[in-house]
Amino acid sequence: MRAGAEGEAVTEDELYPLLKAYEGRSATAPGIGKDPVNEPMIRHWCEAMGDRNPAYEGPDAIAPPTMLQAWTMGGLSGHTGRTGAHDKLFALLDGAGFAAVVATDCEQEYLRPLRPGQRIDFDSVIETVSPRKRTKLGAGYFITTRMEVRADGELAGTHCFRILKYAPAARSKTRPRRPRPVVNRDNAGFWAGVAEHRLLFQRCASCGKSRFPWLPGCGGCGSAEWDAVEAGGAGTVYSYVVIHHPRFPAFSGPGADGSDGGSMPATGRDGAGPDGTGPDTAGADRASADGASADRTSADGAGSGEAGAGGVVAGGARPYAVALVELAEGVRMVSNVIGVPYDRVRIGMPVRLEFTRADEELVLPVFRALRPGAG
Amino acid sequence: MSMSMSGTGASAPRVGDELPPLTVPITRTLIVAGAVASRDFQDVHHDAELAREKGSPDIFMNILTTNGLVGRYISDHFGPDAVLRRVSIRLGAPNHPGDTMTLTGTVVEAEGDTAVVRVVGANGLGHHVTGTVSVGLPGEAPE
Numbered sequence: 001m002r003a004g005a006e007g008e009a010v011t012e013d014e015l016y017p018l019l020k021a022y023e024g025r026s027a028t029a030p031g032i033g034k035d036p037v038n039e040p041m042i043r044h045w046c047e048a049m050g051d052r053n054p055a056y057e058g059p060d061a062i063a064p065p066t067m068l069q070a071w072t073m074g075g076l077s078g079h080t081g082r083t084g085a086h087d088k089l090f091a092l093l094d095g096a097g098f099a100a101v102v103a104t105d106c107e108q109e110y111l112r113p114l115r116p117g118q119r120i121d122f123d124s125v126i127e128t129v130s131p132r133k134r135t136k137l138g139a140g141y142f143i144t145t146r147m148e149v150r151a152d153g154e155l156a157g158t159h160c161f162r163i164l165k166y167a168p169a170a171r172s173k174t175r176p177r178r179p180r181p182v183v184n185r186d187n188a189g190f191w192a193g194v195a196e197h198r199l200l201f202q203r204c205a206s207c208g209k210s211r212f213p214w215l216p217g218c219g220g221c222g223s224a225e226w227d228a229v230e231a232g233g234a235g236t237v238y239s240y241v242v243i244h245h246p247r248f249p250a251f252s253g254p255g256a257d258g259s260d261g262g263s264m265p266a267t268g269r270d271g272a273g274p275d276g277t278g279p280d281t282a283g284a285d286r287a288s289a290d291g292a293s294a295d296r297t298s299a300d301g302a303g304s305g306e307a308g309a310g311g312v313v314a315g316g317a318r319p320y321a322v323a324l325v326e327l328a329e330g331v332r333m334v335s336n337v338i339g340v341p342y343d344r345v346r347i348g349m350p351v352r353l354e355f356t357r358a359d360e361e362l363v364l365p366v367f368r369a370l371r372p373g374a375g
Numbered sequence: 376m377s378m379s380m381s382g383t384g385a386s387a388p389r390v391g392d393e394l395p396p397l398t399v400p401i402t403r404t405l406i407v408a409g410a411v412a413s414r415d416f417q418d419v420h421h422d423a424e425l426a427r428e429k430g431s432p433d434i435f436m437n438i439l440t441t442n443g444l445v446g447r448y449i450s451d452h453f454g455p456d457a458v459l460r461r462v463s464i465r466l467g468a469p470n471h472p473g474d475t476m477t478l479t480g481t482v483v484e485a486e487g488d489t490a491v492v493r494v495v496g497a498n499g500l501g502h503h504v505t506g507t508v509s510v511g512l513p514g515e516a517p518e
Contacts, residue, residue: 041412044411044412045412045413045443047408047412048405048408048409048411048412048413048440048443049409049412049440049443049444049446049447050399050447051443051446051447051450051451053447053450053451053455054455055450055455055456064443064446064447065446065458065459065462066439066442066443066445066446066447066459066462067413067443069413069439069442070412070413070414070439073413073414073415074414075414075416076416100429100430103437103438103466104465104466105463105464105465105466106438106439106442106462106463106464107461107462107463107464108442108461108462108463109460109461110458110459110460110461110462113458168430247427
C-alpha cells in the first residue's frame with residue numbers, strides 16, 4: 001500500500017494491530033429500540049421519502065423495510081447501552097488523528113416485515129477493520145459493523161454498515177490563493193515598496209498633496225510630478241465592513257481572520273504562519289461524504305472527533321473584516337485588520353502596519369489592532 | 376413492459392428491463408426531513424454552517440434517506456405486493472441542496488418470484504448511489 005511508502009509505515013504498523021484486535025467484538029451491548037414500531041414514525045418517514053405505498057398504511061400496515069436502521073437510532077439523547085469496545089476503537093482512531101467519519105456502504109436484508117406495536121432490540125459486532133487506505137478524503141480505516149435487528153425477539157433483519165474513519169487530507173494545496181495584484185507602471189513603485197516591507201504613498205511634487213492609491217497625476221493640481229513617501233505605520237480604522245457571505249476562502253487565511261496568521265512586524269522576517277485551509281475546495285471531492293449518519297454508536301460524543309477534524313478546515317470559512325485605514329499621514333487604504341476578532345473591529349481603533357505573507361509569492365500590508373479586543 | 380408506476384399492471388420482469396427513471400429534486404427540506412424521519416441528528420444533515428466547518432460546501436443527504444428513496448423507487452415500480460428482501464447501497468457523490476438525483480434501474484436477475492435490480496442514482500456531481508435491490512414478487516410465482 002502506498003500509505004506505507006512515506007514514513008507512515010511505523011504508525012500504521014503500530015496502530016493497525018491495535019485496531020484489528022477489535023474485530024469480532026461486540027459494538028453495542030444488546031440495544032433496545034427507543035420506540036416500538038409505530039404508525040407516526042412510519043408516516044413521517046413516508047412523507048419525507050414521498051413514498052405513497054399503500055402497504056405502509058391502514059390496519060395491516062407494515063413499516064417500510066428500509067426503515068430498519070431507523071428503529072435502532074439513538075436520536076438526540078443517544079444510546080446508553082454501548083459497550084466499551086466501540087468507544088475505545090473510536091477513541092484510538094480519534095487520538096491518532098483519524099477523527100472524521102463518513103458512511104460509505106449499507107447492506108440490509110429483510111427477513112420479516114415489521115409491524116406497528118413490535119418491540120425492537122438489536123446488537124452489533126465490529127466485523128472488520130481494514131488496513132489503512134488512502135482515499136480522496138484522506139487516509140483512514142474502513143470499519144464494518146454488522147447488526148442484527150429483532151422484532152418481539154425474532155430476527156427481522158440484518159444491517160451491515162461500513163464507515164470510513166479518516167484524517168481529512170490537508171487541503172492547503174488546493175486552497176485558492178488570493179487574487180494577484182495588478183501591477184502596472186502607475187503602481188509598480190507601491191508594490192516594490194511592499195516587497196521591501198515599506199508602505200509607500202505619493203506626495204505631489206507641485207502642491208504637496210498626499211495621495212493613495214497610486215495614480216499618475218495629482219487630483220488637486222494635475223501635476224504629474226510626485227515623490228514616494230514611506231508611511232510611518234501608525235493609523236486608525238476610518239471605516240470597515242465584515243464579510244460574512246459569500247465566503248472566499250482565499251481571503252480568510254492568515255491575516256484576514258483576526259488570527260495572527262503569518263503576519264510579521266514590518267521589521268520582521270519570513271515565517272509563513274499556520275495556514276487556514278479552504279473548505280470550499282472540498283467541493284466535488286467529497287465523494288462518500290455522508291457524515292456517519294446512521295451509526296449512532298459513533299455519534300454521541302463523537303461530535304468532538306468531527307469537530308476536531310473540522311477545526312482544521314474551519315479557518316477558511318470565517319467571516320473577516322475589511323477596513324479602510326487612515327494613516328497618520330492622512331491617506332487612507334483598504335486592508336485587513338488583524339490581531340482582533342472580526343466582530344471587535346471598531347471605527348477609531350488604533351492600528352499599526354505589518355506585512356503578511358499570503359503565500360509564497362504574495363506579501364501584503366495589513367494592520368494590527370493595538371488594543372486587541374478593544375470595544 | 377408496462378410502465379405502470381403502481382406496478383399492478385407490470386408483467387414479469389426480464390433481465391435487461393429498464394425501470395422508468397425517478398427524478399428527485401434534492402431540496403433542503405428533503406434532506407432535513409429525511410434526516411429527522413430517520414432519527415439522524417448529525418449536524419451535517421441539517422446545519423449548513425457546521426457542515427461547512429467540517430469541509431462540506433453545504434448540508435448533505437444521510438445514507439438512511441438514500442436507502443429509503445432507493446426502496447421507494449423499487450416498490451413504486453413493482454407495486455405494494457412486492458417485498459423488499461435486500462437493499463445494498465454504496466454512496467459516492469453527496470446529495471447537496473439544489474441538486475437533482477435521477478434514479479435509474481435495470482433488472483439484472485429474474486428468476487421465479489425474485490428480481491434483482493441494479494440501481495444508480497446520479498446527481499450533478501456524479502453517482503450519488505449505486506447498489507442492488509432484491510425484490511420478491513408474489514404475483515410472479517414460478518411458472
